[in-house]
Amino acid sequence: MAGDVELPWGTMPTVVVELAKVLAAKAAAASSHAQKIKWPTEPGDIQDQLRLAIGDAHKITKAGTDLRALLSAYAHRFHSPRPVISDLARAQDTSSQGFIRRYSAETVDAVSSLVSEAPDVNLILDAFPSVSMADLRGLGGTLAAAVERLNAEGQHGRRRRPARSADL
Numbered sequence: 001m002a003g004d005v006e007l008p009w010g011t012m013p014t015v016v017v018e019l020a021k022v023l024a025a026k027a028a029a030a031s032s033h034a035q036k037i038k039w040p041t042e043p044g045d046i047q048d049q050l051r052l053a054i055g056d057a058h059k060i061t062k063a064g065t066d067l068r069a070l071l072s073a074y075a076h077r078f079h080s081p082r083p084v085i086s087d088l089a090r091a092q093d094t095s096s097q098g099f100i101r102r103y104s105a106e107t108v109d110a111v112s113s114l115v116s117e118a119p120d121v122n123l124i125l126d127a128f129p130s131v132s133m134a135d136l137r138g139l140g141g142t143l144a145a146a147v148e149r150l151n152a153e154g155q156h157g158r159r160r161r162p163a164r165s166a167d168l
Helices: 016-034 045-075 085-091 097-102 104-114 121-127 133-138 141-152
Strands: none
Touching: 016 045, 016 104, 016 133, 045 085, 045 097, 085 097, 085 141, 104 141, 121 133, 121 141, 133 141
8 A cells, every 4th residue: 555655755744744743742641641640658549540650651652652653654664765774773772673563564554544635544543543533633634524524424433453462
């Protein structure tokens, strides 16, 4: 699917930039929430604080994983000129081979769909589990129109497959 999309040299599609910002904001919001958790100074039950902190950590990781996959797939498979993979790998503390495993074929298909004239909302939701229909609607353009079509058909962003094991 990546070969079907031609993007102008040296540009990054607005929809990719905006989705990256949404994912970064999700991670930042969870991090901010985690920083504000009130931990008792005296011995006592901290179950609620632990639950909140673990939930926030999960949201941070999930959004961060989605952000890394989005940007890695875009950089490696779509951007022209192609960035130096070893530089991108070093930024992630991995090898070039490890960098390629930072995203899947499903991620590549989702990025291709994201920048196409007819985006597949469910494909995008499947590839980026931390993203919601409301997030996609907020990106505007053909993506918002595709979300509205699904809503009009009575579909509300049902995922086509179970969550990936990294999300469990």
